[in-house]
Amino acid sequence: xxxxxxxxxxxxxxxxxxxxxxxxxxxxxxxxxxxxxxxxxxxxxxxxxxxxxxxxxxxxxxxxxxxxxxxxxxxxxxxxxxxxxxxxxxxxxxxxxxxxxxxxxxxxxxxxxxxxxxxxxxxxxxxxxxxxxxxxxxxxxxxxxxxxxxxxxxxxxxxxxxxxxxxxxxxxxxxxxxxxxxxxxxxxxxxxxxxxxxxxxxxxxxxxxxxxxxxxxxxxxxxxxxxxxxxxxxxxxxxxxxxxxxxxxxxxxxxxxxxxxxxxxxxxxxxxxxxxxxxxxxxxxxxxxxxxxxxxxxxxxxxxxxxxx
Amino acid sequence: xxxxxxxxxxxxxxxxxxxxxxxxxxxxxxxxxxxxxxxxxxxxxxxxxxxxxxxxxxxxxxxxxxxxxxxxxxxxxxxxxxxxxxxxxxxxxxxxxxxxxxxxxxxxxxxxxxxxxxxxxxxxxxxxxxxxxxxxxxxxxxxxxxxxxxxxxxxxxxxxxxxxxxxxxxxxxxxxxxxxxxxxxxxxxxxxxxxxxxxxxxxx
Numbered sequence: 222x223x224x225x226x227x228x229x230x231x232x233x234x235x236x237x238x239x240x241x242x243x244x245x246x247x248x249x250x251x252x253x254x255x256x257x258x259x260x261x262x263x264x265x266x267x268x269x270x271x272x273x274x275x276x277x278x279x280x281x282x283x284x285x286x287x288x289x290x291x292x293x294x295x296x297x298x299x300x301x302x303x304x305x306x307x308x309x310x311x312x313x314x315x316x317x318x319x320x321x322x323x324x325x326x327x328x329x330x331x332x333x334x335x336x337x338x339x340x341x342x343x344x345x346x347x348x349x350x351x352x353x354x355x356x357x358x359x360x361x362x363x364x365x366x367x368x369x370x371x372x373x374x375x376x377x378x379x380x381x382x383x384x385x386x387x388x389x390x391x392x393x394x395x396x397x398x399x400x401x402x403x404x405x406x407x408x409x410x411x412x413x414x415x416x417x418x419x420x421x422x423x424x425x426x427x428x429x430x431x432x433x434x435x436x437x438x439x440x441x442x443x444x445x446x447x448x449x450x451x452x453x454x455x456x457x458x459x460x461x462x463x464x465x466x467x468x469x470x471x472x473x474x475x476x477x478x479x480x481x482x483x484x485x486x487x488x489x490x491x492x493x494x495x496x497x498x499x500x501x502x503x504x505x506x507x508x509x510x511x512x513x514x515x516x517x518x519x520x521x522x523x524x525x526x527x528x529x530x
Numbered sequence: 531x532x533x534x535x536x537x538x539x540x541x542x543x544x545x546x547x548x549x550x551x552x553x554x555x556x557x558x559x560x561x562x563x564x565x566x567x568x569x570x571x572x573x574x575x576x577x578x579x580x581x582x583x584x585x586x587x588x589x590x591x592x593x594x595x596x597x598x599x600x601x602x603x604x605x606x607x608x609x610x611x612x613x614x615x616x617x618x619x620x621x622x623x624x625x626x627x628x629x630x631x632x633x634x635x636x637x638x639x640x641x642x643x644x645x646x647x648x649x650x651x652x653x654x655x656x657x658x659x660x661x662x663x664x665x666x667x668x669x670x671x672x673x674x675x676x677x678x679x680x681x682x683x684x685x686x687x688x689x690x691x692x693x694x695x696x697x698x699x700x701x702x703x704x705x706x707x708x709x710x711x712x713x714x715x716x717x718x719x720x721x722x723x724x725x726x727x728x729x730x731x732x733x734x
Contacts, residue, residue, distance in 0.1 A: 288572075289572040292571075292572060293571070293572035293573065297706065297707075301705075301706060301707035303572075304571070353705070355573055355576070400706045400707045401706055471706055472706075487648070490649055490650070490651060490702065490703070491645075491649060492641065492644065492645065492648075492649075494641070495641070497573065497575065497576075499572055499573060502575070503636055504634075504635070504636065504638075
């Protein structure tokens with residue numbers, strides 16, 4: 222048998238891209254934390270030490286396994302199949318990363334993700350209901366959206382908040398084809414954005430957000446269909462008119478600006494009355510505002526939700 | 531030839547037909563195996579229903595492909611493959627519907643009926659399935675004899691409506707990336723176009 226050296230291979234070639242990218246992520250968190258993460262085997266609990274311990278938004282419902290949360294994703298920037306983000310999102314560089322706060326604000330500014338990560342973080346367990354009729358229960362880690370908005374001091378003119386995702390074709394293969402409006406854009410009314418439920422997640426299950434879940438920072442608005450919870454945010458703008466949203470531009474009769482979870486308003490192509498909780502066999506009834514009516518129903522008082530779907 | 535032909539035309543389960551049946555059975559065995567192994571992904575019910583539907587459509591398209599291939603490559607024996615392929619296509623579509631009723635909706639007849647009436651993609655899918663039933667029921671020799679060749683052939687031309695309905699069903703269900711339904715649509719267009727072209731050529 223012929224045994225030969227392979228001088229044509231470098232360290233670079235034999236290190237899986239994922240490992241290499243994780244290394245970068247770990248470095249970014251500080252060597253100490255990085256070492257403990259390495260010592261703990263895979264990627265155990267990078268963020269749990271930093272949590273405030275507040276349990277304001279909690280549910281005792283069974284949490285969807287991390288495996289499911291991180292391999293079943295709608296993140297069209299990495300492909301339209303739900304298994305594709307987990308396969309291809311490792312190519313995304315999430316450092317350096319800044320979020321531009323601009324528009325109708327007294328203090329427009331650019332915030333570095335590291336600044337946000339250094340601040341107080343809290344864990345919230347939210348239900349997530351996808352417009353496709355499935356749902357999950359996810360332990361997020363992050364900061365209230367209102368806290369970030371307040372940094373910019375939006376003016377009285379700021380009636381809406383527009384969000385924008387990164388669109389970097391080199392690293393996001395899905396962005397190379399025009400299946401949706403790129404960059405992905407979303408929006409909220411300012412009172413929706415200031416509601417205490419609206420959350421910016423930087424982690425889940427105790428760790429930094431995996432890329433496929435919208436690293437390094439994504440919105441979580443659990444009373445709305447999942448596509449409103451925009452991922453990998455690079456810009457938050459304050460406007461006086463209703464911002465456009467990618468899915469609404471793609472199919473206006475199917476995806477409205479509000480897109481509140483509502484079992485009585487069907488998607489034109491399928492019913493929204495029930496959902497399948499990932500991991501469960503039988504469908505369950507979908508709840509109005511995904512069960513968060515106590516927190517958000519007052520925002521829509523007097524509005525015809527059939528019309529403003 | 532007046533004497534007995536050297537080779538009687540073979541009927542029934544000849545080796546090639548058995549092989550075709552086994553190949554058609556493979557996706558089902560694969561799905562059942564993965565289902566039992568709990569390997570159908572994060573949303574196994576959705577995967578099961580979708581995969582059964584996609585395989586039904588694939589076999590319907592293969593069924594449409596057999597005649598052109600047999601004619602172009604002058605392999606008339608291939609025509610016999612249409613029956614097993616067509617019947618397996620029916621079986622996959624029937625299982626697709628059954629899994630939707632029994633596993634996805636869990637016999638919630640009210641909701642199922644509402645879906646059929648209100649959701650165009652389900653309406654078209656149901657029409658396609660209903661139209662497949664007479665074809666499956668007349669896929670044995672006695673039925674062909676009773677109907678007579680011409681009537682039988684005309685009846686089975688329904689498949690030229692059924693397959694496009696199946697593609698439409700798929701197209702309407704997809705959210706944004708219509709690539710795959712369009713690929714199937716393109717193939718079906720070519721296969722039906724070939725028939726149309728031959729039909730026109732015969733007329734003139």
